[in-house]
Amino acid sequence: MVYGQAMSERVRDDIGRLVHRGMPVEAYWRAVSDALDAAVPSEGSCLMTMDPATMLPTAEFVENGLPADSISRLVEIELREPDYTKWVDMARAGTAAASLSHVTAGDLDLSRRQREVRRPGGYSDELRVVLSSSTGTWGALTVFRETDSPYFSSSEVRLLSSLTGLISDGLRRALLLDDACADRPDTGMLVLDPDDGVDLANREAEQWVDELGVGERAGTRLPLVIRSVASQARAIAAGERIADVGLARARVRTRTGRWVIVRGSLLGEGPLAPVAVLLEAARPAEMAPLLADMYGLTQRERRVTELVAQGLPTRQIANQLHLAAYTVQDHLKSIFAKSGTGSRGDLVARLFFDQRATSLTAPSATPDD
Template sequence: MVDVQAVRERVRDDIGRLVHRGMSVECYWRAVSDALAGCVPSEGSCLMTMDPATMLPTAEFVENGLSADAFSRLVEIELREPDYTKWVDLAREGTAAASLSEATAGDLDLSRRQREVRRPEGYADELRVVLSSSTGTWGALTVFRETDRPYFSVPEVRLLSSLTGLLSDGLRRALLLEAASTGHTDTGMLVLDPDDGVDLANREAERWVDELDVGERAGTRLPLVVRSVARQARAIAGGRERVAEVGPARARVRTRTGRWAIVRASLLGQGPLAPVAVLLEAARPAEMAPLLADMYGLTQRERRVTELVAQGLSTREIGNRLHLAAYTVQDHLKAIFAKSGTGSRGDLVARLFFDRRATSLTAPSVIPDGSHGLDDRPSPAGPLA
C-alpha cells in the first residue's frame, strides 16, 4: 500500500531542492515536470510565464502540447471570452489549483476551450496551477491528460495546491536570475564560491552590499544575511536539510537607509564546489504585510479577517466566509484595530498593504502552501523570515 503522505513529503523535498538549484526557467520546468510525474501522472505539461502586472502571457514551455493554431485560439478564449478555470479568475479567487473536470462536474465540454480546441486535439482533463506570490502572478503551470485517461483526482489537485508556494518561488528565482545575468533588472546578483568569495557581482549588487553594511568584524567581506542565505541554499540543494524544517534560503532585512530588502540564494549546479547565486531586491509592500502582522501580534484568525477586509468584504460576508457570527467578526476587528493602532478598515489596509493589494497573512512564514490556519494562536515573530 502506497503511503500517500510519504509520497507528498518526498515530492515536496525534491521540488524544494530544485527551487534552490538556480536553473533557467526551461530547465526548472522540465525538472518540476519530472518530479511530479510519479504522483500526478500526465501526458504533457505547459509552463507559461506572465507579466505580474497584467497577467498577460510572456513565454511558454510546452511538452506534447497543442498545435500553433489551436494554441492561438486558446489564448484568445483565455483573454477575451468567458470560460471555466481561466487564469485571471483563479488568481482573483485565490484558488491555487483546479481541475477542469471538477469545475465542470465531469462534463468537460461545458468549457469552450475544451469543445473548440482541446478535445479536437485529443485532450481531456487539465489541472491548472497558478504560480503566485505576494508580488504578483508570475506564471502558470498546466498538466493535462489525453482522451480515455482518468480525470485528475481531488487528492492530486490538493497536492499541487499545497506545492504552489514552492513552485512559485522557484519560477520567480529563475526569472530573476535570467534578468539579473543579462542586466535587464534592478535586482542585484552575487555569485559566491564555496568559501563565500565573490566571483561575480553586478553593479546593483555592489550598491545593495554597501547599503546593508558588512559590520565591523575584522575580515568580514559580506553582510551576514548574504552569507546566511547562501549557506542555507547549499544545505537545502545538497539534501542535507529539508525545506519544511529549516525554511527557504530567503530573508527579509532592513538596510541602513531604513528600507527593507529581500535576499534569496540558489545553488548554481550540484556538488560541494558549486557556486551560489544571491539575489537582492527591494521588498514589495505586499511582502512586508506578513512581517507587520507578526509585529502587531495578530492571531491566525485575525490575519484571515484582515485579508478579507482588504478584499472589501462586509462584516456579514466575512462571517459567512469564516462561519462566524457578525458580532464575533466585530470583536476580531476591534482587537485588530487595537493591536495595529488603526481606527478604521481603510487605515488598517493602508497600514498593512501599502499599495492597497490584499495578500496572504495566514500562510506559514516558511513556505506558503495554499492552506490557512484559523486557530487563535499568535504567530511567532522573528527578525528574518
C-alpha cells in the first residue's frame, strides 16, 4: 500500500497526541499499536523496553505473540547468535525501521529466528522499529503478520521509520512518568490544574523549581519554561497540528548551570484535564546539538563532527561525505576555531561529554529524550 501525505499526517497527529497523553508504558504501547494498525495492519505487536547502556531487554508487552516457552530461544538468538535485523545491529547502523522480508529479499527462512521459532509458530513477516534517542535506545517495537498475510511494503516501512521520533519520545515520557510515580530519584513531576496551579509535586520537582527560579514578576508561581511546556501540551491535546506547535518539550539551563529537560503530557482528556510536567537532568548527548547551535556550526561541519566523534580518520570522512581530504581538513579548522578547541579529542570532549556520538543534524522531532 502506498501512503499519501494526508495518511502520514493523520497518523503522525494521532500518535503525537498519544505522546502527550501522560500514560504508563503498557497503556501507551496499546494506544500506539491501535493507531498504527489503521495504517499498517498487523496480527500482533510487541514492545520491549531496554537498558540504554547495554540494550538488554528489561520488560516486554505482547499482543498475540509467541508462547512464553519460545521466548527464551528468541532472546538467545538476539543476544548471542548472528541473525538479520537484530536490535543492536539496527541501532549501530542508524536504521530506524526494517522488515524481515526486505532484508532477506523475500526469503524469510534465511533468518534463524524465523525458521526455528517464528514460522513454526505460524508467523510470517515482521517489521522492527528501534526506539532510540540522543540518550540511547530505550526500547523496540515489532509488528508482525501471520503466514497467510502479505509482507510489509516499503511504504509501510518508510511510514513507521518517519514516526520513530514521536514514538520514542512517548516511550521516554511513559518511562519517566512510571519512575516519578514510583518515587525514584532525579525525576521531578508536577501535576498542574488548568490554571497552572500545582495539584501535586514530588520532592525532586520542588528542587528543580527552586533551581530554575520563578523570576521577579509579582505573582509568578512557576518558572516560565514549565508554564510554556504545559500550555504546549494542552494545545497538542486539543488537536492543533504537531508541525505547527511542535512537541511539548524544552531544554533550559538552571541558575546553578545545570541543564534540565522539561516535558508536558495531559493526564486524561478535555479542557479541564491536568497536565503532568516531568523534569529530568539533561544527559550529555542531549546537549550536543544545542552546543553546535551555540558555536554556529554549519550543517556540513556538524556532519564532519559526528564522524570525528565516531573515530573516523580524515580519509574515511572524506569518502563518506564525497569530499576531498583537504576540504575535510578545512572544515576541521573552522570547527576548531568556532568551538575553541585545538584537537579532535578536545572537540569530542566538549560536544559529547561522555564520548558518545549523537546526531547533530537530526530534526527536533527525532528522538531527543
